Amino acid sequence: MVKLNKIYTRTGDDGTTGLASGERRLKCDLRVAAYGTVDEASACIGMARVHTAGSDPTMDAMLLRIQNDLFDLGADLATPAGSEKRGEALRIAASQVERLEREIDALNAHLAPLRSFVLPGGSPASAALHLARTVTRRAERLMVELRQMPDEAVGDEAIRYINRLSDFLFVAARAVNDNGARDVLWVPGQNR
Numbered sequence: 001m002v003k004l005n006k007i008y009t010r011t012g013d014d015g016t017t018g019l020a021s022g023e024r025r026l027k028c029d030l031r032v033a034a035y036g037t038v039d040e041a042s043a044c045i046g047m048a049r050v051h052t053a054g055s056d057p058t059m060d061a062m063l064l065r066i067q068n069d070l071f072d073l074g075a076d077l078a079t080p081a082g083s084e085k086r087g088e089a090l091r092i093a094a095s096q097v098e099r100l101e102r103e104i105d106a107l108n109a110h111l112a113p114l115r116s117f118v119l120p121g122g123s124p125a126s127a128a129l130h131l132a133r134t135v136t137r138r139a140e141r142l143m144v145e146l147r148q149m150p151d152e153a154v155g156d157e158a159i160r161y162i163n164r165l166s167d168f169l170f171v172a173a174r175a176v177n178d179n180g181a182r183d184v185l186w187v188p189g190q191n192r
Helices: 030-052 057-077 094-108 124-148 156-177
Strands: 017-018 022-027
Touching: 022 030, 022 094, 030 057, 030 124, 030 156, 057 094, 057 124, 057 156, 094 156
Parallel strands: none
Antiparallel strands: 017 022
C-alpha cells in the first residue's frame, strides 16, 4: 500500500529521482521520461473525464480503468527488470491489453467508416481524448526507444498496452463525438 505522509523530501533537489528499486536516476533519464509521459497521458484522460463524468457513465468508467492501468504501467516502467525488491514487480498483463481490445471493438461497432483523417475537436471530450492519444503516442515512442538501449528492458505487454491505448483513445474520441457525427474531417489542400 502507498503511504505518503510528506510530499516534499528534498531528495530530488540534486536532479535525481528514485526508481521503485531504490536506484537513483537523473530526472532527464529516458526511463523517467517514459513513465513521466505515461503520467501525462493519465492527466489528459482526467481532463477528458471532466466532460464524460456526468454525460457518459460507460465511457467514464472505461477511462477510469485506463487511468488505473496507466499507474500500473508507470510502476512497471519504474521497476527495471531484475531490480525488483521484495517479491514480484507490478507488470502490465495480457488481460489488460485484451480488455482494451474488447472495448475498442464495442465502441467501433457503432461508428461509420472514415472517409478522411479526423482533426482533433468536435466536442470538448473528443478534443481532450485526442490530446491524450497524442501524449500516449509520445509515451510509446519513448518506451520503444528505451527498449532499444543496452541494459534496459520494457516488457512486451507494456508495449502492446500503450500501442492499443492510442487506438482506444482514437475510437473513444469518435464515440464521444456523437459516434462520429461531430467529427471534424481533414480536407486535403482546402486552404491553398
